Amino acid sequence: MDLETPIEFIKGIGPERAKFIRNVLGITTVEDFLTFYPLRYIDKSKIYQIGDLKQEPETEIQFKGKITDLQEIGYGKGQKRLSAKFRDETGTLELVWFRYSNWMKEQIPLNREIFIFGKVNLFNGNYSMPHPEIEVDEKKALYGSLLPIYSGSEKLSKRGINNKFFQNILSEITQSLPLLMQENLPEDLMKNLKLIGRIPAFYHIHFPKDFYHFEHANRRIKFDEAFFFQLGYGLKKLHQKTSVIGNPFPKIGENFNNFYENALPFELTNAQKRVLKEIRTDMKKPIQMNRLLQGDVGSGKTMVALLTMLIAMDNGFQSCMMAPTEILAQQHFNSIHELLKDTDIKVRLLTGSTKTSERKIIHEELLSGELAILVGTHAVLEDIVQFKNLGLAIIDEQHRFGVAQRAKLWAKNKIPPHILVMTATPIPRTLAMSFYSDLDVSVIDEMPVGRKPIITAHRREQDRLSVFRFAKDEIEKGRQIYFVYPLIEESETLDYKNLMENFDHITTFFEGKNVTMLHGRMKPAEKDAAMQYFASGKAEIMVATTVIEVGVNVPNASVMVIESAERFGLSQLHQLRGRVGRGAEQSYCILMTSDKLSKESRTRIKTMTETNDGFKISEVDMQLRGPGDILGTQQSGVVDFKKLDLVADGKIIKTAKTAVELLLTTDPQLTKPENLDMRNYYIKLYKGKNKWSRIS
Ligand code: ADP
Numbered sequence: 001m002d003l004e005t006p007i008e009f010i011k012g013i014g015p016e017r018a019k020f021i022r023n024v025l026g027i028t029t030v031e032d033f034l035t036f037y038p039l040r041y042i043d044k045s046k047i048y049q050i051g052d053l054k055q056e057p058e059t060e061i062q063f064k065g066k067i068t069d070l071q072e073i074g075y076g077k078g079q080k081r082l083s084a085k086f087r088d089e090t091g092t093l094e095l096v097w098f099r100y101s102n103w104m105k106e107q108i109p110l111n112r113e114i115f116i117f118g119k120v121n122l123f124n125g126n127y128s129m130p131h132p133e134i135e136v137d138e139k140k141a142l143y144g145s146l147l148p149i150y151s152g153s154e155k156l157s158k159r160g161i162n163n164k165f166f167q168n169i170l171s172e173i174t175q176s177l178p179l180l181m182q183e184n185l186p187e188d189l190m191k192n193l194k195l196i197g198r199i200p201a202f203y204h205i206h207f208p209k210d211f212y213h214f215e216h217a218n219r220r221i222k223f224d225e226a227f228f229f230q231l232g233y234g235l236k237k238l239h240q241k242t243s244v245i246g247n248p249f250p251k252i253g254e255n256f257n258n259f260y261e262n263a264l265p266f267e268l269t270n271a272q273k274r275v276l277k278e279i280r281t282d283m284k285k286p287i288q289m290n291r292l293l294q295g296d297v298g299s300g301k302t303m304v305a306l307l308t309m310l311i312a313m314d315n316g317f318q319s320c321m322m323a324p325t326e327i328l329a330q331q332h333f334n335s336i337h338e339l340l341k342d343t344d345i346k347v348r349l350l351t352g353s354t355k356t357s358e359r360k361i362i363h364e365e366l367l368s369g370e371l372a373i374l375v376g377t378h379a380v381l382e383d384i385v386q387f388k389n390l391g392l393a394i395i396d397e398q399h400r401f402g403v404a405q406r407a408k409l410w411a412k413n414k415i416p417p418h419i420l421v422m423t424a425t426p427i428p429r430t431l432a433m434s435f436y437s438d439l440d441v442s443v444i445d446e447m448p449v450g451r452k453p454i455i456t457a458h459r460r461e462q463d464r465l466s467v468f469r470f471a472k473d474e475i476e477k478g479r480q481i482y483f484v485y486p487l488i489e490e491s492e493t494l495d496y497k498n499l500m501e502n503f504d505h506i507t508t509f510f511e512g513k514n515v516t517m518l519h520g521r522m523k524p525a526e527k528d529a530a531m532q533y534f535a536s537g538k539a540e541i542m543v544a545t546t547v548i549e550v551g552v553n554v555p556n557a558s559v560m561v562i563e564s565a566e567r568f569g570l571s572q573l574h575q576l577r578g579r580v581g582r583g584a585e586q587s588y589c590i591l592m593t594s595d596k597l598s599k600e601s602r603t604r605i606k607t608m609t610e611t612n613d614g615f616k617i618s619e620v621d622m623q624l625r626g627p628g629d630i631l632g633t634q635q636s637g638v639v640d641f642k643k644l645d646l647v648a649d650g651k652i653i654k655t656a657k658t659a660v661e662l663l664l665t666t667d668p669q670l671t672k673p674e675n676l677d678m679r680n681y682y683i684k685l686y687k688g689k690n691k692w693s694r695i696s
């Protein structure tokens, strides 16, 4: 037997059953069984007392007492069930059997001290236990270790594939562990990180002697997952660093210095300075930069982007900056254009709605090198858009661009441009550490000074009048207000109708004020006009759907009312809220919801009212939705770990990352004798699965 042995060769499984197990559980080899980890464990070393039960217990538990009053009860259409009382010194519960034979009924031991074990249900204040396991032998009942419970189903049980079956098979397999696997981590590493061996870990994950053993086994197995995953990325990155050349930007020149000294409208925050230094260090090298810039909404990423582009320019290169939507691209263009107004640096905007005549100019100026900075949507990816010398590509909002699109940017220059990816939705650190291991990460973790945290409140329909009055007061003070409505995706028509009705309500209530509207059905030019009307201050109120989610910057808007807030995701709510709090005034975000909220909606709303920290919010979001959903479904497989939990295991992931970094600086080819077993394991692990598994 080895790890790849098909399961039909395991004692107790024939070809028939093997086929069934393969089909239902996807288990095909001995190794699959080994990594079919228990869902949980049962502690049979403890006897519970009925009188101590306060609620329905989560797990199966054991009692000691007597069965009495066994009887058959008819119910339904001629159906019968078997019922009995079970008493210990502290209370009584009901035992129930829905399926039983006469033989089984006769076997039930009455009026003598026995042990029962099973799941306790609470219904109408009464405790009951369906289909209890009964044990008369005290020695057998009190089992001195944790019993593994495997995920099963009725379908499987019918074929005899129940928990007992899994226990037997795994007991069989774990007996042979020393023949099946060998240690894959060097001794020193294990010692330093207090990791138990791989073989004991696999034994104790299935049959832990106690919780202490379980914890150690669990930690070791999680560590392996994190470690070898990071090792894969680490090697890939190393490979990239040494083979993908980039244009070195050694200089800081006139463009940067002039701007920095004469046009910078504010002092950079320390975080902005630090991040800029990290970027600059990267770009000095003749190696392509691949950096992720994380920063909360409003942390000032645009300025960092601009300064980075000025460095590119000082070194004789063009830059482009790409945003996922037309509105956002427009906003970026506006702010960059405004910041550069006292310089002679040329910047242009290219989107789907750019006029042909303008396009022609852009194409020409890009080729001649006259145009230093191009801002746009993915229109910039089109083949016809050719640069003289593209040295830097900045991508805003990573989530919406795929890897393929990144690759297209690479191809825009003979030597690929440096890449800076910016995300406005912070990604939980653990996720960034694992998923974006191929990117270096910079974090702006500090807001510009003088920002007042946005006050967020939860309100319901009955509070509407006071919410509207509050909004009116703010308008009287000279502020502007957003009202945001969710998109009803199933019905754009309904959505539109809904928005129109609300628009009417608002115009009526806020009589004499100018109300403008923004929604997905409008043409780009109409959207622009509506935005402009609001941004210029001519309209006090903007009624919008989520099209305003990204980028919109109107500093005088200080109140955002989000309608049906329970229908928005957390990161979306956070993004929306980021549209206020951009000026000097105290800003407010009011989350309107219906009275009835699901548990998850309540958590989302509560999180929003409690914190403004995008990183904290992303952590909660990941707990609610799981890492796969946060990254987008196509990418979820990438973080499909068996044991490792990206939400809870940040510490292990960090330890593994540090260990990988140390390893790759001391032995980048994994050729040291103490690392050979690791190397072999790694190669086997990624055999055929990964094109970047090359260690020369
Ligand atoms: P985001 O990171 O969300 O893209 P922006 O770059 O749009 O944030 O910046 C938000 C606002 O903060 C802008 O109005 C910008 O001018 C301002 N800002 C950026 N950096 C600073 C700073 N260091 N001090 C003061 N204001 C700043």
Ligand code: MG
Pocket (backbone or CB within 6 Å): 301, 302, 424, 551
């Ligand atoms: Mg931005």
